[in-house]
Amino acid sequence: MPPATPIVFVVDDDISVRESLELLIRHEGWEPEIFASAQEFLARPRVPAPSCAVLDVSLPDLNGLDLQKRITSDRADMPIIFITGYGDVPMTVMAMKAGAIEFLTKPFDDEALLNAIRHAIERSRNALRRESEIGALKDCYAVLTPREREVLALVVSGLSNKEVGSKLGISEITVKAHRGRVMQKMQADSLPNLVKIAVRLRIAPSPRA
Structure with missing residues (x-):
C-alpha cells in the first residue's frame, strides 16, 4: 500500500x-x-x-x-x-x-x-x-493467557525462573515453558527485547538512567 x-x-x-x-x-x-x-x-x-x-x-x-x-x-x-x-x-x-x-x-x-x-x-x-507499533504489541499481548501475563510481568521485573515459579506456585520447568510461549507470542528474540516491549506496554517501569 x-x-x-x-x-x-x-x-x-x-x-x-x-x-x-x-x-x-x-x-x-x-x-x-x-x-x-x-x-x-x-x-x-x-x-x-x-x-x-x-x-x-x-x-x-x-x-x-x-x-x-x-x-x-x-x-x-x-x-x-x-x-x-x-x-x-x-x-x-x-x-x-x-x-x-x-x-x-x-x-x-x-x-x-x-x-x-x-x-x-x-x-x-x-x-x-x-501508535501503529504499540497497537501491534497490544495485539500480541491480547493473545497471552492469564498465566502467561503473570509470568511476563514477573520475568521482566528481574526475577529468575525459579523465583517466578516460587511466586506462582508452579515448577521451574513450567515457568520455562510459559516463558518460551511468551517470547514467541510477543515476538521477542531476547530477554532485553522482551523488557523493552513490556516498558512500551507499561507492564514494566522504565529502567533508570
Missing part, C-alpha cells in the same frame, strides 16, 4: 487566507483541507495519515488556543501551527507551551510556513508509526 498523502488542515475565517494557503499547500504536494470555523473542523473524522493543523488564533466560534486543547486531547498525532494577525508574547508562550510547532504573525513568509509544515508532518508521521 502506498504511503498516505499528508493532509494539512487549515482553519481560518478569512476566505482570502484559506484560498491562498490551499494553493500553497497543494503546490507542495500535500492535501489541503480548508475550514472556516473550529466546529467545522472538529466535525471532520480523524484520518490515518500524517497531518498537521494550521490554525488562526481568532476564530468565530472557538478560538485557536481552545481548539488546540481539543486537538491535543483527541488527536495527539496532529501537530499545530498558529497564524495570527496580532500575536502577543503571552499568547505565543501559551501556544508554544501547549506544544505548538510554530507561531507566525501575518503577513508571514511562505517558506517559514512551509518549513513549519514539513517539520509538523514529520512529527505526525513518527507519532503514527509509534
Whole structure:
C-alpha cells in the first residue's frame, strides 16, 4: 500500500487566507483541507495519515488556543501551527507551551510556513508509526493467557525462573515453558527485547538512567 498523502488542515475565517494557503499547500504536494470555523473542523473524522493543523488564533466560534486543547486531547498525532494577525508574547508562550510547532504573525513568509509544515508532518508521521507499533504489541499481548501475563510481568521485573515459579506456585520447568510461549507470542528474540516491549506496554517501569 502506498504511503498516505499528508493532509494539512487549515482553519481560518478569512476566505482570502484559506484560498491562498490551499494553493500553497497543494503546490507542495500535500492535501489541503480548508475550514472556516473550529466546529467545522472538529466535525471532520480523524484520518490515518500524517497531518498537521494550521490554525488562526481568532476564530468565530472557538478560538485557536481552545481548539488546540481539543486537538491535543483527541488527536495527539496532529501537530499545530498558529497564524495570527496580532500575536502577543503571552499568547505565543501559551501556544508554544501547549506544544505548538510554530507561531507566525501575518503577513508571514511562505517558506517559514512551509518549513513549519514539513517539520509538523514529520512529527505526525513518527507519532503514527509509534501508535501503529504499540497497537501491534497490544495485539500480541491480547493473545497471552492469564498465566502467561503473570509470568511476563514477573520475568521482566528481574526475577529468575525459579523465583517466578516460587511466586506462582508452579515448577521451574513450567515457568520455562510459559516463558518460551511468551517470547514467541510477543515476538521477542531476547530477554532485553522482551523488557523493552513490556516498558512500551507499561507492564514494566522504565529502567533508570
